[in-house]
Amino acid sequence: MGKYVLKRLLMILPVLIGVVVIIFTINYFSTVSPAVILCGANATAEDIAAKEAELGIDRPYLVQLGTYFWNILTKGTLGTSYIYKQPVLDMIGLRLPITIKIGFFAALLSAVIGIPLGILAAVKQNSVFDYISTILSIVLSAMPAFFLCLILMLFFSVRLKWFPVQGVDSWKGYILPIVATGVMPIAMTTRMTRSSMLEVIRQDYVRTARAKGVPERTIIWKHTLKNALIPIITVVGMNLGLSMTGSVLCETIFNIPGLGLLMNSSISMRDFVTTQGCVLVCAFIISFMNLLTDLCYAFVDPRIKAQYKTAKKPAKEQKEAAA
Numbered sequence: 001m002g003k004y005v006l007k008r009l010l011m012i013l014p015v016l017i018g019v020v021v022i023i024f025t026i027n028y029f030s031t032v033s034p035a036v037i038l039c040g041a042n043a044t045a046e047d048i049a050a051k052e053a054e055l056g057i058d059r060p061y062l063v064q065l066g067t068y069f070w071n072i073l074t075k076g077t078l079g080t081s082y083i084y085k086q087p088v089l090d091m092i093g094l095r096l097p098i099t100i101k102i103g104f105f106a107a108l109l110s111a112v113i114g115i116p117l118g119i120l121a122a123v124k125q126n127s128v129f130d131y132i133s134t135i136l137s138i139v140l141s142a143m144p145a146f147f148l149c150l151i152l153m154l155f156f157s158v159r160l161k162w163f164p165v166q167g168v169d170s171w172k173g174y175i176l177p178i179v180a181t182g183v184m185p186i187a188m189t190t191r192m193t194r195s196s197m198l199e200v201i202r203q204d205y206v207r208t209a210r211a212k213g214v215p216e217r218t219i220i221w222k223h224t225l226k227n228a229l230i231p232i233i234t235v236v237g238m239n240l241g242l243s244m245t246g247s248v249l250c251e252t253i254f255n256i257p258g259l260g261l262l263m264n265s266s267i268s269m270r271d272f273v274t275t276q277g278c279v280l281v282c283a284f285i286i287s288f289m290n291l292l293t294d295l296c297y298a299f300v301d302p303r304i305k306a307q308y309k310t311a312k313k314p315a316k317e318q319k320e321a322a323a
Helices: 002-028 034-039 045-055 061-075 088-123 128-142 145-159 172-201 204-211 216-227 229-245 248-253 259-268 272-300 302-308 312-322
Strands: none
Touching: 002 061, 002 272, 034 045, 088 128, 088 172, 088 216, 088 229, 088 248, 088 259, 088 272, 128 172, 145 172, 145 248, 172 216, 172 229, 172 248, 204 216, 216 229, 229 272, 248 259, 259 272
């Protein structure tokens, strides 16, 4: 198991390197230079060139890219923001806990609501509840995030005044962002749970258990759900990673000082260094969540867990048999 975890951690490195190269290339060949934003609209070409030399963005592509990687490896830094004049890593460190908190509880909400709804829809297949839950899942999964945020803000904040319109100064400020971020994962979890449960319910061993008189509750929770968990764990792990990194619109609309708002502002102000740092952190979070998802497979399916074990015991048995 330890070797597998180490191997998967090392496999994250090429992903992160590829992400840095792609986002750095996009920023480098952008038509708008950060120096133009810093100098203003009335700046001359000489002022812009001087500012580019000061920022170090007038150097060749490979030199800038190599310097960026060298600073990460030797100094552990993601550079200094062009706009805020602060280390990017410090700015991310202040905002990342807020984003992780919203994403974690949004993913937890989607699992707590989506899995039971999917189980009930599968057990009561072709019933009114099944049709309603399926239609709601399709509608919610297709609903734009910004539209849902605006509807929640208009109804619960402006009209009912139950929650603040913006900010997270108290626990109430987290409610609407968590709900808005978790609605689409709820729909995805419900649909995946339903389809996975229906696939397992049709298996022969489920029919055999019913023929033997096993209680229906035992069949559903012990036999069916346990064998249907692999796809469910996949979608829950994916939702956890996406909820922690995909709240750009939500944080922007509710004016939450998280990683998403920082990324959005850095893109609009052409603060390329900050954008690269935010994207790199998001890529690491998603890769790490995928690793945790793979490890959870081993605790659900004994066949997968057996693949992690080394073949020392069979080799020993072969030596004893030869002796």
